[in-house]
Amino acid sequence: MEIATRTHNDVTLVAVAGSLDSNTSPQAQQALDGILANGARKIVIDFSAVDYISSAGLRVMLAMAKRLSGGGALRLFGLNETVREVFDISGFSTILAVFATEAEALKGL
């Protein structure tokens, strides 16, 4: 798994590539913690290169959403069919802000 970040005005875009599973989630958590520690409050995660996500990866997303729930924003876009299915099954589709494209995810942020 690889994580690359860039900024767009006051929004931090985080591109994740690979899988978000029990093996990679500690590394993803650490990277996202670092981004939060740098003061980012509006975070958009690009899922278009995420192959699959398991409950370990969902926990990382949930932790991020909780930490940004007061005065921040977490948005996701580019989920493949399987990631979308996992989000739907777990109920995460309704509790996280999921968008189809980067432009839609950035709109009004």
Add this chain to the structure above:
Amino acid sequence: MEQNVHAGSPLGNGFQLTIEPDRGAVARANAAFTAFAEANTVPAPIRRSLNVALDELLQNTIAHGFAGRQGGAMTIAVELGTDRLTVTLTDNGRPFNPLVTAAPDTARSIEERPVGGLGIHLVRQLMDEVHYHRRGGRNVVVLVKRLSGGKRQV
């Protein structure tokens, strides 16, 4: 680590992998499964669903099945038929039926939601069949994913 690959059999393809339940075992199992699935043109959504199920179940076994035990071993046996993909997970850890856990309440809000049980819920929903047996002192979990008509490119 032992790995046997049987490819090109007229009855279908399969492979078997036995791994020690150490750190990195789940990643090795999933990498081997992905390589097999891609070599056999298993549709990506089906392959990914199994990747998730393997992560949940193998991680669960490593975390709970072998604590304080030596000589742990997990075997992943994959059988690709014409209409279904069957993955059988066998381990010699303590008796544990992963299917006997309550489904999470996915209607609750982020703050009040516990995370336990979510992995097994995903496995049940992503697979077409999930079976558990305790057989010969081993835990056996069988996962079945149907290959829907014409999706598999041969």
